[in-house]
Amino acid sequence: MTDHYLFADEPVIAQEGLNERWKILIVDDEPEVHAVTRLALSDFKFLGRGLEFYSAESGEEGCKLMREHPDAAIILLDVVMETDDAGLKVARYIREDLDNHFTRIILRTGQPGQAPERTVIINYDINDYKSKTELTAQKLFTAVMSSLRSYRDIMSIEHSRRGLEKILQSSADLFSEQSMDTFLGGIVQQLSWLIGGVRQVLYAEIDPERNAEEFTVRAAFGDEADNLFGRPVKAALPIEALRELKSVVATGNGFYSDTTALIFCPSHTRTTGGLLCLTGIARPLSDAERDLLRLFSEQVQVALSNVLREHDCQQFVGELVERVLNLEHHQLLEEGKARHPAGRAALILADALAVDGKEQRQLALAATLMAIIGRVAEPRLATDSNAARVYHQRLMRLTHGLKNRDNYAGVIPLLQAACAARYERYDGAGIPGEVAAEQLPIAQQILALLAIVYAELAGGKQPAATLKQLSAEPEGRFSPQLMDALRNHLATVLATLENA
Numbered sequence: 001m002t003d004h005y006l007f008a009d010e011p012v013i014a015q016e017g018l019n020e021r022w023k024i025l026i027v028d029d030e031p032e033v034h035a036v037t038r039l040a041l042s043d044f045k046f047l048g049r050g051l052e053f054y055s056a057e058s059g060e061e062g063c064k065l066m067r068e069h070p071d072a073a074i075i076l077l078d079v080v081m082e083t084d085d086a087g088l089k090v091a092r093y094i095r096e097d098l099d100n101h102f103t104r105i106i107l108r109t110g111q112p113g114q115a116p117e118r119t120v121i122i123n124y125d126i127n128d129y130k131s132k133t134e135l136t137a138q139k140l141f142t143a144v145m146s147s148l149r150s151y152r153d154i155m156s157i158e159h160s161r162r163g164l165e166k167i168l169q170s171s172a173d174l175f176s177e178q179s180m181d182t183f184l185g186g187i188v189q190q191l192s193w194l195i196g197g198v199r200q201v202l203y204a205e206i207d208p209e210r211n212a213e214e215f216t217v218r219a220a221f222g223d224e225a226d227n228l229f230g231r232p233v234k235a236a237l238p239i240e241a242l243r244e245l246k247s248v249v250a251t252g253n254g255f256y257s258d259t260t261a262l263i264f265c266p267s268h269t270r271t272t273g274g275l276l277c278l279t280g281i282a283r284p285l286s287d288a289e290r291d292l293l294r295l296f297s298e299q300v301q302v303a304l305s306n307v308l309r310e311h312d313c314q315q316f317v318g319e320l321v322e323r324v325l326n327l328e329h330h331q332l333l334e335e336g337k338a339r340h341p342a343g344r345a346a347l348i349l350a351d352a353l354a355v356d357g358k359e360q361r362q363l364a365l366a367a368t369l370m371a372i373i374g375r376v377a378e379p380r381l382a383t384d385s386n387a388a389r390v391y392h393q394r395l396m397r398l399t400h401g402l403k404n405r406d407n408y409a410g411v412i413p414l415l416q417a418a419c420a421a422r423y424e425r426y427d428g429a430g431i432p433g434e435v436a437a438e439q440l441p442i443a444q445q446i447l448a449l450l451a452i453v454y455a456e457l458a459g460g461k462q463p464a465a466t467l468k469q470l471s472a473e474p475e476g477r478f479s480p481q482l483m484d485a486l487r488n489h490l491a492t493v494l495a496t497l498e499n500a
Helices: 029-041 059-068 086-097 117-123 137-171 177-195 239-251 288-336 342-353 357-372 385-400 411-420 442-458 464-473 480-488 490-497
Strands: 021-027 052-056 074-078 103-110 128-131 202-207 212-221 260-265 274-279
Touching: 021 029, 021 059, 021 137, 029 052, 029 137, 029 177, 052 059, 059 074, 059 086, 059 480, 074 086, 074 137, 074 464, 086 103, 086 239, 177 202, 177 274, 177 288, 212 274, 239 260, 239 274, 260 288, 274 288, 342 357, 342 442, 342 480, 342 490, 357 442, 442 480, 464 480, 464 490, 480 490
Parallel strands: 021 052, 021 074, 074 103, 103 128
Antiparallel strands: 202 212, 202 274, 260 274
């Protein structure tokens, strides 16, 4: 029995939510060290957040505690516990086995000679080394404060990196709805850590498909973020923000309180804009931070406006293409043939391969649409993967306006499947290489062959040269049946495409 005066263990306060408290792990085999540490730091606050303590009394328990709380900000780690180097083993376990380089490790020892400071600092990835005899309440306060500042900065960089990754991932195709959500998600994540001490960041806008009367959460980061996406923003706003919501939207003036910020994002293309909401703010926002939020509200709407313009353009072009193709459709049904050279070439090959009559008509229309797009595609589609990606995106945009049209119920899936498998080969050597032989439908192969012809045509190469080159290739890209049909009907196909 120790003769030290022990403080009663304080109950561990459950974490109220993300960003509510900083997690501190105490790993020491002396119970009084736990009690004194909790007492010394009981009123500690940093960025408006207190501390939440977790305790372990051996190295093994300390490793388990780290597995359960990988988001711990600091671990106060004793060196000598069940063995002379138990704490050092825990430090190595955290950095190497758990690959956790964020948690700040403060090593504490009552026997400095057994673990010399210089040796430990060189050989172990720890952040501070303290002797228990010199660690007064003030020095403990200072060590924890400096470590928390370091942890905050590291996590800020890490979350900014993740936010930037989302933005970069979305930038490849920013004009799609899914990529725009990724873009917004990256922005709100960055804002959360740039502002610092914020429990939750939300971006919402009116979604006519869900609710034309209320703002719907489109991006969220922080507490309960996964559960808020797609829900009315009112479900996530504190009462003080709800009272100001109408005024903020009506006047365009932001609302700021000690814990909440609500900013309206005016739209250049819609009658209503978006809402940016920060809750659980730990401190008053500076003028620079308010300016940053205003800049976000302006710039994000510029990006969204561009998306809407692109969407309207896609819809217009899709409707225009539909009207043009309706002429092809009626001509095909009335006379049993296609007017466009690509459609006629597709029918020649499809007929030679005994493709079903209904599928032939869909294939002829798909080939016509593919050719129209191919003529404006990037040159060298057949060999340039970036050009192929551009072509694929353009095809998806131009078919957007046709997806709900009855006349094209079977055409659009055929085109989309052909795009999805544009790098596949009959011999299975394509990319991703998951489709081969009979799994690659003959209609898709015909479309892929004609897509190469029209992409090369856009680059200045005549169909005759392209088809002769394809027919002379070793078998593998297309099925033997298709290559035989091409060779047997090469003259007819060439005559059809000579005015393409």
